[in-house]
Structure formats: C-alpha cells, structure tokens
Amino acid sequence: MKPAYLVPAVLLALGALQGCATRESQQQLQDASMALQSVSEEPQILQDAPKDVMRAGESLDRAKRFADYWGSAEDVIHYAYLSKRYSEIARQHSEQLQNQRRATQLNMERERLREAVQQARILDMQHQGRWLEDQMVSLAAAETDRGLVMTLGDVLFRPSSAELGSSANRTLLKVVHFLQLNPKRRVRIEGYTDNRGDKAENFALSKARAQVVGEFMQSLGVDAGRIEVVGYGEQYRVAENASARGRAQNRRVEILFSDEQGRLSNPR
Known part of the structure; x- marks a missing residue:
C-alpha cells in the first residue's frame, strides 16, 4: 500500500x-x-x-x-x-x-487558333497584300536600329511565372499569321525582367518566358528553325526600376523580326 x-x-x-x-x-x-x-x-x-x-x-x-x-x-x-x-x-x-479543366480549355483554344491559322492560309491571294499590311499595323511593332520589334508586356504572363495567360493567345496569333504569310522571315524572342530579386533567377525567368512564347508559336505551326530564343534577365532596361511603372515596362518579351530574306540582326 x-x-x-x-x-x-x-x-x-x-x-x-x-x-x-x-x-x-x-x-x-x-x-x-x-x-x-x-x-x-x-x-x-x-x-x-x-x-x-x-x-x-x-x-x-x-x-x-x-x-x-x-x-x-x-x-x-x-x-x-x-x-x-x-x-x-x-x-x-x-x-x-x-x-484538368484549364488544360482542356487551353487545348480547345489552341485548336481554334490552329483552325484560324488554316483559314488565314487560304485567303484570296488578291487580298493578302492589304491584309498583310493591316497585320503589320495591328502587331504594334516598332522599327528600331535592330529591325522590327514587337513588345509583349508582363501582363500576358501569370505573375512571377513563365505561364502564358489567356490574353496572350490573340496577340501571338497575329504574329503566327504574319509568319505564315512570310515564310522566309524569322524571329528572335528575347526575355527581360526588372532588377528585383536574385539575378540568376531573373535570368532563368526571362529565358523561360521567351521559351514558352517560342513553344506556343511552334504549337501553331511555326517551324522551330525560324525561331531563336534568348534571355537577358535584368539587362537592357527600357525604364528606371525605381518605380512600379518602370519595373513593369522592363518585365517584357520582345519579338525581333528578320528582314524579308530571313536575316536577323546580331544578338545583343
């Protein structure tokens, strides 16, 4: 006890x-x-x-x-x-x-885009010249000392991601149409970021974003041999990084078009 x-x-x-x-x-x-x-x-x-x-x-x-x-x-x-x-x-x-639903929707959207590309190929030859001129204007591309350059803003991508948003489809379809009607032209796709965060990560993100644009164009029928991809990270800013607006301008993808013979300017 x-x-x-x-x-x-x-x-x-x-x-x-x-x-x-x-x-x-x-x-x-x-x-x-x-x-x-x-x-x-x-x-x-x-x-x-x-x-x-x-x-x-x-x-x-x-x-x-x-x-x-x-x-x-x-x-x-x-x-x-x-x-x-x-x-x-x-x-x-x-x-x-x-x-799964997003993937299904994306596949359906890409199928519709492929059909649109196919329809563009069979445009009446008499109207293609004027249509092509309209496409050049709608691309909102600028003539620079490096050639014709189109800028894709950061808003076409999901935040801090290389995943394209749905709003990118219409813009890139115009580029694909243009290239389909100009089979000798080539493009260089260049990715850029602002200076926030790690430099190595920024470089990787810039390259990944450029790559996903190129892969999207290939999925719509553009031959891989007509596409170059490069990432520049924080280099070659177009605005100061001190403001949110400036950083947004620096987070971009640029598509540089070759001349009619397929000649691209030298990489930066």
Whole structure:
C-alpha cells in the first residue's frame, strides 16, 4: 500500500498529464475546425469534392463528441486529424480538377487558333497584300536600329511565372499569321525582367518566358528553325526600376523580326 502522503502527488501528476492531453486535443480540434471552415467557404471546392468535405465534417463531429468524455483525448486527436486531412484532400482534389479543366480549355483554344491559322492560309491571294499590311499595323511593332520589334508586356504572363495567360493567345496569333504569310522571315524572342530579386533567377525567368512564347508559336505551326530564343534577365532596361511603372515596362518579351530574306540582326 502506498503511503498516504503519496496519493495527492499521484493525483496531481495524473491531472497535469490530462491537462496536457486536453490542451493538445483542443488545439487539434481548433485546427480541424479552421480547415473545414476554409474549404466550406469555397463554392468550387464544395462542387468538386463534396464527399471529402462531408467526411471532414463527420470526422470533426466525432472528435467533438469524444471531447466531452474524460480520458478520450487520443480519440479526439485521431478524429480531428482525420477531419483536417479530409479537408486537405478536398482542396487538392478540387485543384486537380481545376487544372484538368484549364488544360482542356487551353487545348480547345489552341485548336481554334490552329483552325484560324488554316483559314488565314487560304485567303484570296488578291487580298493578302492589304491584309498583310493591316497585320503589320495591328502587331504594334516598332522599327528600331535592330529591325522590327514587337513588345509583349508582363501582363500576358501569370505573375512571377513563365505561364502564358489567356490574353496572350490573340496577340501571338497575329504574329503566327504574319509568319505564315512570310515564310522566309524569322524571329528572335528575347526575355527581360526588372532588377528585383536574385539575378540568376531573373535570368532563368526571362529565358523561360521567351521559351514558352517560342513553344506556343511552334504549337501553331511555326517551324522551330525560324525561331531563336534568348534571355537577358535584368539587362537592357527600357525604364528606371525605381518605380512600379518602370519595373513593369522592363518585365517584357520582345519579338525581333528578320528582314524579308530571313536575316536577323546580331544578338545583343
């Protein structure tokens, strides 16, 4: 038999352990509740992953019921963990479906663009001369000492990414039309950034953005041999980097067109 004076100490120790377990289980409950609330407030997730959200809610309800009983902290933690995990799965499932939908939409858009290119090829020869002149104007290209240059602004890309936004399709389609009607012309695609961030990362981003423009043009039928790609990173700014407007101007992709014989000026 334990001495009488040890009994209070044992009870205090058990109480302390129970208190720690309760604090942990309450924290788990709170985290699971916040995770469930987060996914429940997004209609797209509710539409894409209703079963996962429902399982998250059911697991959270079980955890809350166990929280009312003494000595059930492990069960609370277990079901709270399951609830939080189901919420994470719901978000991941929704993101996966959204990416699939975006990919499908992009493929459909590119197919429409290919059809538009094909239609441009069969334009009546008598009207191609005037149409070509209109295309040159609509390209918003500028004549420079390096040749004809078209500038694609940063807004055509997703922020800090080399992924083209949907607004880039119409602009690049004009370039593809122009090249299809001028089979001897070539282009050099040059990427630039502002001076924020790491120089090496900026250089890589500038090259990646130029590359994705070239790949997009190839996907619409422009031969790879007619395309050069180069990244310059922070070099050759066209405005000061001290202002947001200036930095936006420096984040660009330039398309340099060759002459009618396919001769490009020397790289910078």
